[in-house]
Amino acid sequence: MIKITFPDGTVRDYKAGVTGLELAREISPALAREVLSVTVNGEVTDLTRPINSDASIRLHKWDDEEGKHTFWHSSAHLMAEAIEQLWPGTKFGIGPAIENGFYYDIEPGSGRELTDDDLILIENKMKELASQNQPIERKEVSKKEAISYFTKKGDEYKLELINELEDGTISFYSSGTFVDLCRGPHLPSTEPIKAIKVMSLAGAYWRGDEKRKMLTRVYGITFPKQKMLDEYLAFLEEAKKRDHRRIGKELELFTFSPKVGMGLPLWMPKGAEIRASLINFLTSILKKRGYKIVATPHIGNVNLYKTSGHYEKYGESSFRPVSTPQEGEQFMLKPMNCPHHCEIYNATPHSYKDLPLRMAEFGTVYRYEQSGELHGLTRVRSFTQDDAHHFCRPDQLREEFKSIIDLVLYVFRILNFNEFTAQVSLRDPDHKEKYIGTDENWERAERDIIEAAAEMNLNTVIETGEAAFYGPKLDFMVKDAIGRKWQLGTIQVDYNLPERFDLTYNGSDNQKHRPVMIHRTIFGSMERFVAVLIENSAG
Ligand SMILES: [Zn+2]
Ligand SMILES: [Zn+2]
Known part of the structure; x- marks a missing residue:
């Protein structure tokens, strides 16, 4: 038993x-x-x-994420079976569930190119197969068997995946005529899949690597009831009407030019006016709340980012450093404003009596995104953060948190975002070694955040293990007019940069102490926030 x-x-x-x-x-x-x-x-x-x-x-x-995930991932298998029956010889990459539905990356058989006309063929085939209530069956196989199966089938993508797996951990799942390498989980059968829509096609590099083959990504979504699919499609129609990319173009708010570069937004006069009035609005509030406005350049010496650790994080996968005629000088486009602000902090001595110091800047930062990931104003390569850093004593953390929460709520209220949630991300208490900073500081900071949120009557969800390695944080998600959630502001505690930049203040004991740093944004970025404003108000 x-x-x-x-x-x-x-x-x-x-x-x-x-x-x-x-x-x-x-x-x-x-x-x-x-x-x-x-x-x-x-x-x-x-x-x-x-x-x-x-x-x-x-x-x-269905209401659990895990349930939906299983449903959609099983639907990806069903779609693969349909595609294989329609176009024998198709090779398959991966077919995961995603936030809304699922996709499968494929290389269609005999060099065929899929077009939008094929979507309905796949959909009808899926409906036919789903109505057969096919069982989805698991089978554990040895690495040798797995390699032999996909060698015979001639699917080099699956073979590449198998080669990276340990013998003894490999399983196949079969549904109808389709056999897939997969860990699962899946539905017991295709029976619950009642409503099916094959949505769209896109190109996707195998393993996300631009140097490798471009596969065809087929997107689909399924539901246990036809009514749910109808509602989802109506929601998409509504979202389309609100698409900030379309409205931005129609109202001449912003544009993109391939000559300037992908993902680099160009604000047109009307858009720039909205942007400027948001900045003026926020600046006037910040000044009333004791913030000091600073300004810093768009680049910084590579060594600055080696000190901050950003080079390690962004260096390889980001824009490459810019060299100057003088040998050995290298600069990076700034991926974050914080290192510059730390150096402003270091430019003058600080006493415990002067803290907190609240330093704000509308700072433009640059982050490399693959061209396929770019999306209107919400995924761009250059954006302006409504950034600020609070430098404070550890005993001031809770008050600083409360002041930021109060500011965020004030701004949301004025701009009419009345529905929002806040997530508190804490460290994983079983893996304390993954985080920088003392136990005492972490415990205090986590308690301060939770209590500050409670004192401000904020509804929070607490996620353990979701903190950054350098400190716990609080994120705000707003709900828009059609129920979509957008992440906006973030409040992030940081014990790392004060160490790396050797930030200090003179305590009442006349000794040097480390301040705590808090990063915070309210809008997130001007680009993202304007996109949310447009989509929320439908222009
Ligand atoms: Zn699977
Ligand atoms: Zn920062």
Whole structure:
């Protein structure tokens, strides 16, 4: 017998080998009809997988992310089966679930190019296959068997993936005529997949590598009910009407020019006016709230970013440094404003009595994004952050947090964002070694954030293990007029940069102490915020 612990804490004995589906059936036949996957000891798995030892379990329905994920990932297999039947010889890359639906990266058989006319063919084939209620079956295979299967099939993409796996960890899943290399989890059968839409095609480099082959990415979405699909498509129509890229063009707010460069927004007079009035609005509030406005250049010496650690993070995958005629001098476009601000802090001595110091700048930063990732004003290569850094004593952290939360709420209220959520990201207490800073500082900062949020009546979700290595943070998500969530402001504690830049203040004991640094934005960036304003108001 094994012990199964349910989410409500109930523990019951079962025969080893019991499955998630059997447990659901025992609770109620209705639940068994709705359940899609099961988490066993923290791992999401198939409902039909035998549970062989003591376990805590959680059953997932459509409303859980895990349930949707299983549903959509299984639908990706179904779509692959349809594509293989339509165009034999197709090779398959990967087919994951995504935020809305799923995709599969494929190389269609016999050099064929898919067009939008093929989408409906795939969709109809999927409907035909789904109505056959095909079971989705798991089989564990050795590495040798796996290699032999895909060698015979002639699918070098799957072979490349298999080669990176350890023998003994490889499984195949088959549904109908399609066999895939996959870890799972999947639905027990295609039966719950009732509504299907194959959405679009795109190009995608194999493994996201620009030097490798461009595959065809086929996007789809499925639902357990036709009504849900209809609602989703209506929502997309509404979102399309609000698309800031279309409205921005129509109202002549901003533009992009291939001659200037992809992802580099050009503000046209009307857009620049909106941008300037937002900056003026915020600047006047910042001045009232004790912020000091600073200005810094768009580039910085490479060594600045080696000191800050940003070179390690952004150096290789970012814009390359700019060289000057003088040998050995190299500059980077700034990916962040913080190092410049640290050096402004270091330019004068600070006493404990002068803190907190709140330093603000509308600072333009540059980050490399692959051209395929660029999207209107929300994914760009240059953007202007409404950035600020608070330098304070550890005992001032909570008050500083409260002042920032108050500021964010004030701005949201004036701009009519009335629905928002806030997420607090804490460190993973089981892996303290991954984080910089003392236990005492972390515990205090985490407590300060949580209490500051509570004192400000902020509704928060707490996520453990989501903190950056250098400090806990709080993120704001706003809900727009059609229910979409956008991440805007962030408040981030940092114990790292004060160390790296050797920031100090003179304490009341006349000794040198380390200040704490808080990074914060309210809009996130001017580009992103204007995009959200446009999409929220539909222009
Ligand atoms: Zn799969
Ligand atoms: Zn910063």
